[in-house]
Amino acid sequence: MSHVISEQRMANQIAANQRHLPEADAVAAVAGHIDRFWNSFLRSRLYALVDAGAAGLDPVVVKAVERIRT
Amino acid sequence: MSLLKEPDYGTPPKPGPAVVDVEIDGLPVTVAEGTSVMRAAALAGVDIPKLCATDRLDAFGSCRLCVVEIDGRRGTPASCTTPVAPGMSVRTQTPKVAKLRQGVMELYISDHPLDCLTCSANGDCELQDMAGAVGLRQVRYGYQGQNHLDATADRSNPYFDFEPSKCIACSRCVRACGEIQGTFALTIEGRGFDSKVSAGAGESFMDSECVSCGACVQACPTATLQEKTVLQLGMPTRSVVTTCAYCGVGCSFKAELRGTELVRMVPHKDGGANEGHSCVKGRFAFGYATHPDRRLKPMVRERITDEWREVSWEEAIGTVARRMREIQAAHGPDAIGAISSSRCTNEEVFVVQKMVRAAFGNNNVDTCARVCHSPTGYGLKQTFGESAGTQDFRSVAAADVIVVIGANPTDGHPVFASRMKKRLREGARLIVIDPRRIDLVRSPHIEAAHHLQLRPGTNVAVVNALAHVAVTEGLVDKGFVADRCEGFAEWAAFIARPEHSPEAVEGITGVPADELRAAARLYAGAPNGAIYYGLGVTEHSQGSTMVMGMANLAMACGNLGRDGVGVNPLRGQNNVQGSCDMGSFPHELPGYRHVSDDAVRTVFEKLWDRPILADPGLRIPNMFDAAVAGSFRGLFVHGEDIAQSDPNLQHVTAALTAMDLVVVQDLFLNETAKFAHVFLPGASFLEKDGTFTNAERRINRVRAVMKPKSGKHEWQIVCEIATAMGYPMSYTHPSEIMDEIASVTPTFTGVSFELLDKLGSVQWPCNPQAPEGTPVMHVDEFTRGKGKFVVTAYVPTDERSTRKFPLILTTGRILSQYNVGAQTRRTENVAWHREDILELHPHDAEVRGITDGDTVRLASRVGQTTLRAHISDRMPTGVVYTTFHHPVTGANVVTTENSDWATNCPEYKVTAVQVGLAI
Incomplete structure (x- = not known):
């Protein structure tokens, strides 16, 4: 199991647990969670996944990453 | 410190204010209503001789040594079973009672070995003490008559011996096993002179239902039940009060030493967590501390x-x-x-x-x-504002309905389980939510009102359905919610949706809808409903969601902020709470x-x-x-x-x-x-x-x-x-x-x-607002102000059974072993559990050609191991169970990288596996 997939799996899982929310709220919740609980190592690897095309990432995660970065 | 012996008031305290004035040998004392004469006397500083009485057990009235005279009353009543009355005047020492007591003692001693000088209990024997206290100087009956002196000893238990020749049939051991431990493994067999203590149906202690908690040993007034270490090393001479290093109950113990050698661990009566009780690990399994495997040099x-x-x-x-x-x-x-x-x-x-x-x-x-209760920290912080359980252990005594979710207290937290079982025997109702039929579901004098045998991984669907019933059937505590909480309307609208109904989720959870509805009504309708949970809640991909789901349910039903209620994590290790508290x-x-x-x-x-x-x-x-x-x-x-x-x-x-x-x-x-x-x-x-x-x-x-x-x-x-x-x-x-x-x-x-x-001891928060600590939290308001309802959508785990891995493995702990076994495997506790065993349902075994005791291969998508199989209908079909106490088994070789979405707590409780005969 590669580590890249770890971040993808974890981030998608966070998004799945916010799916009951309207998308804007879900994006905010995912961004808030990642920002608050994830270490910079994990965040940077997640950003790298997004930068590489976001394959396999939940769209909410992608938007959440954009939100964290701005 | 010399040997610490807590005072024994003879009978348990009675609740309520001290309002009854009595006089004991001319000494005035005021006690609570219902207090026994014996206890009132002890509180007045007068010790009445006793043998069958001890303040950890209900009065029994069998030894007749505690007789007294009461002014205005006829006869010589037993002080242990006689409650005080206003204005009562008691005389504890009169020629009449002295003669009676001497007569009683003569009978006891006539059938007791006269080996005091070589007896292991010499100096710590209540029979010896009472012989002195009543002034026994002769035994007129001689020692040649029929007696029990040749009764065979039972040395089968690795930690204590049973020497029936020294037994006075006071029943303290039998009552301790029932009243304190709640196992009821011991009984008095026979009648009259033939009465004798028996473990189970005439079995040895080791073969019986005995769980080796030590309550009987502690209760025994003679050397009949004696620790082997006392037999080997002699009676200890000093005590150090300390805390057990096993589970999260955190029992207080008196470490009793002789010189620098630890002789035994005796549960401390003043310990707030355990109040004098213990389990086989804390009481006896301390030998690892001096095991030769210890490495003492860097x-x-x-x-x-x-x-x-x-x-x-x-x-x-x-x-x-x-x-x-x-x-x-x-x-x-x-x-x-x-x-x-x-x-x-x-x-x-x-x-x-x-x-x-x-x-x-x-x-x-x-x-x-991280790998056990991190979801507790997250979930309770989000909802209540504090990452900790809400109650003290004593609180369970006020619960009317107890919900046990994903916990196996009789194995994992046995001393708390004894408290819980006592309350259940008193009539509290029990709901167990667990894929496995744990002992609590049906044990002596206890039967769960509902066992919701859910499929592993569906906790959130179940707790949402419970809340759905509370919300849609008008069982919400509206006053509590309005005064104490926020976010209710949004949450209630979510939870009331049809997809959360018991009927809608039955196909997901496997829990019959009518059973779930009945359980929800029972909890929501109880004056005091308490939730206790363990790693069966937290070690899931939605561990944190489930913690919040339980918090939602408790808030909706107003079950927070007083005795008998709450959301209570049963922590796995002794200092899980503390290690989290410490940053x-x-x-x-x-x-x-x-x-x-x-x-x-x-x-x-x-x-x-x-x-x-x-x-x-x-x-x-x-x-x-x-x-x-x-x-x-x-x-x-x-x-x-x-x-x-x-x-x-x-x-x-x-x-x-x-x-x-x-x-x-x-x-x-x-x-x-x-x-x-x-x-x-x-x-x-x-x-x-x-x-x-x-x-x-x-x-x-x-x-x-x-x-x-x-x-x-x-x-x-x-x-x-x-x-x-x-x-x-x-x-x-x-x-x-x-x-x-x-x-x-x-x-x-x-x-x-x-x-x-x-x-x-003190329970945090301990600060100027609560200088002596806080037994029950969130009494007037939650730590975060208002309790917060959090929407808890059910998201199925990614770990699914497949054609290749059609079974679900769940893991847990058993009574005699502790976590990875580093400590308990280096004690005599291996007598009960030498290896990890795979439990599986008879159907799952049969279709695989597996019989009880076979060595089987357990494989998941990440690894495999071998272990022996035990066929048991405790498990539902499709679910297998094992422990992780032995490195040779390496149960975690098969568990996966899946984890809780919020905390990364591993999903130990759901692993898709296949089981087959090992080749």
Whole structure:
């Protein structure tokens, strides 16, 4: 199991647990969670996944990453 | 301290104010209504002779030694069974009662060995004491008549002997087994002269239902039930009051010594958590502390393939400091970190996280709570505002309905289970939510009203359905919700949706809808409904969601803020609560305050004179990922065996192997030490001085029974590493560490060793608002102000059974063993559990051609192992169960990388597996 997939799996899982929310709220919740609980190592690897095309990432995660970065 | 013997008032206290005035031998005393004459006398300072009475058991009235005379009443009533009455005047010593007592004692002694001088209980025998107390000078009946002196001893139990020739048939052991422990393994067999104590149906203690809790041994007034260590070493002469190092109940014990040798551990009657009770682990399984496997000298090696080399402390500490700094110089400040342990004291854990934050200069500290109760911390913080259980253990005595979710208290938290069982025998109703039919579902005098045997991984669907019933059937406590909570309307609208109804989720959970509805009505309609839960809640992909789901349910039903209610995690290890409190999580400083909070960081930065990073550190699984990726290269592992306890062991070992420096501080060369470059010998709990905080937030003193066998305290070693790394850390006593904790942690402001020594223990928050602690939290308002309803959508786990792996494995703990077994496997407890066993349903066994006792192969998508099978209908079809106590089995070889979405707590409870006969 590669580590890249770890971040993808974890981030998608966070998004799945916010799916009951309207998308804007879900994006905010995912961004808030990642920002608050994830270490910079994990965040940077997640950003790298997004930068590489976001394959396999939940769209909410992608938007959440954009939100964290701005 | 000399041998501590708590006073015995003969019968239990009665609740209520002292309102009844009586006179005992002319001494006035005022007691609560219903108090026995015996207890009133004891409170007045008058000890009435007794044998069958003890204040931990209900009065029995069989020995007739406690007879008294009462003015205005006829006869000589037994003082233990006679309640006081207003104005009563009692005479405890008259010629008439003296003669009666002597007669009783003559009969006892005529059938008792006269071997006092060589008896193991000499000096600690109530029969001997009473013979003296009643002035027995002769036995007129002689010793030649029919007697029991040739009765055969039962030495089958590894920890205590049963010597029936010394039994006086007082029934204290039988009553202790029933009333205190709740197992009812013992009985009095026969009638009259033939009466004798029997374990089960004439079986040996070892073959009976006896769980070796020691309650019978403690209750025995003679040497009939005696610890083997007392038989071997003699009666102890001094006591040290300390705290058990096993589960999160945190029982207080008197370590009883003879010279410097520990003879026995006796549960302390004044212990707030256990009130004089114990289990087989705390009571008897302490031999690991002096086991020859202990490593007492520091060791170093260059590569993990090299032999260990014993070195001085200076060299070991210097090596750790130097190599950690070298790693940081080469790979950056974040390339190192530490894992602290829930088996260590608060003071030890505090200095570890301080070392990481101040000396390492990062937040890369995590604790083994990551793999057990991190979702509790997250979920309860979100909903109630505090990462802790809401009640004290005593609270269960006021519960009317008890819900046990994903916990097996009789095995995992046996002393609390005894409290719970007592309340259930008194009539409280029980709901068990567990895939496995745990003992509590049906045990002596207890039967669950509902056992919701859900499919693993569907907790949230079940708790949502329970809440759905409460909301849609008008069972919500509207006043509580309106006054105390927020977010209800949104949550209620969510939970009332048809897809959350019991009928809608039955196909997902496997729980019959009518059964679930009935359970929901029972809990929601109870005057006091209490939820107790364990790792069957937290160790899931939605562990945190489930914790919040239970909090929602409790708030909706108004079951918070008083005795008998609450949401209560049963913590796995002795100091899980404390290790979390002490800032062991990578995102939180002590007191659960986020590292991004500037004001909080400033407090620590001023005190520690170092900048604290605002960025959270790595969690344990992140450390492993980063190690495999090559960016995390140095790890200090304090008292944890991550190479056995953590999931997906292939990944763990790959990570450990990839690191440049692994430092293990432990009692033994555990599995993780196989990957270590430096081994630092640890201290057992008998050598520690500090505090543990149990599952009810009770801070208990741990007092050293002996000096550290390695020559150093663990907190001292950590401080020396930090100092060698250029950050001086120095304390002369662990009380100074607690003083520092109190100075920076609002919930600990009032805590000090002095206070703990004065009060015995204290439950945090302990501060100026609650100077003697807080047994029940959120009484008038929640810690966060309003309790917050959080929407808890059910998201199925990614781990599904497939054609290749059609069964679901769930793991757990059994009574006699503890976690990875490092301690209990080095005690006589192996007599009960020599190996991990796979439990599976008869149907699942039959279709695979497996019979009981077969060696089977257990495989998941990440690994496989072999173990023996036990066929049991405790399991539903499709679900198998095993423990993880033995490294040879390596149950975590098959568990996966799946984890809780919010905390990364591993999903130990759901692994798709296949089972087949081992070839």
